[in-house]
Amino acid sequence: MSETDERTPFEWEARFREDDTPWERGDVHPAARMWLETGELKSGMSVIIPGCGRCPEVTALARAGLDVIAADLSETAIAWQQGQIAAEKLSAVTIQGDILKPGHGAWYPDQPVDRVYEQTFLCAIPPRLREAYEASLIKWLKPGGKLLALFMQKDERGGPPYGCSLEAMHELFPEERWIWPADDHFIAVPHPSLNGKPELAGALTRR
Ligand SMILES: C[S@@+](CC[C@H](N)C(=O)[O-])C[C@H]1O[C@@H](n2cnc3c(N)ncnc32)[C@H](O)[C@@H]1O
Structure with missing residues (x-):
């Protein structure tokens, strides 16, 4: 199987x-x-976290003063996020549903x-939806806005995760629409599980 193959819906x-x-x-x-330390994410900015699941970045970014929109298919995950937001008396918008219909x-x-802020979402969706996701990202972001990407380097047989090799990512996010980090400079951050495979962290700017 390759990056384009897919099992039954997850x-x-x-x-x-x-x-x-x-x-x-x-x-x-x-x-x-x-990104919080360097100001790539900072107070007053608006940010979408697609496929947020139960990731703690939703409250972390709301706490840091960003206007957060967190979206996920899963009722349970969204209810969990709402509980975290309420417990800390923060404010963030939550969307429950399929954002890539x-x-x-x-x-x-x-x-x-x-x-x-993209964390294990692109690698979670079937590759046939990748182009629709890229088209959505262009509409979600302001010109000059950034996709803070974490490209997953683990490619599970039949997926997910579906690997996000830089070669495939260059095809998906072409130079006509996206400015890439100079010299493809990404920082590899190993995942604590998922066999320790890294995610490649870098910012792509929407033209
Ligand atoms: C691998 S999990 C990552 C969760 C979270 N970002 C994290 O890092 O812990 C992928 C998430 O994407 C969500 N998801 C998958 N397809 C989706 C879609 N079409 N619309 C909205 N959420 C989706 C799943 O429910 C799941 O929470």
Whole structure:
């Protein structure tokens, strides 16, 4: 099987209900911390976290003063995020549903945003949806806005995760629409599970 093959639909909701979520890091991603420190993510910015699951970056970014929109298919994951947001008396918008519905069903924010923080979402969706996701990202982001990408280097037979090799990513995010980091400079951050395979952290700017 290759990056383009796909198993039967993945039961995300069931995985959250059964607490079978090996992709979770359990802590804020080191790259998110780095982007907060360098100002790549900063107070006053708007950010979408697609496929947020139960990632702690939703509250971490809201706490840091960003306007967060967190979206996920899973009711359980969104209810968990809402609980975390309420417990800390933070404010963030949560969207529950399929944000990549093909055709006219795709979700868009009311206003384009400054950042998209992408953590194990692109590698989770079937590769046949990648082009629709890229088209959505262009609409979600303001010109000059950035996709803060964490390209997963683990490619599971039949997926997910579906590998995000830089070669495939260059095809998906072409230079006509995206400015790439100089010399393809990405920082490799090993995943604490997922066989320690790294995610490649880097910012792509929407033209
Ligand atoms: C591998 S998990 C990553 C979760 C989270 N970002 C993290 O790093 O812990 C992928 C997430 O994407 C969500 N998802 C998959 N397809 C989706 C879609 N079409 N629309 C919205 N969410 C989706 C799943 O429910 C799941 O929470």
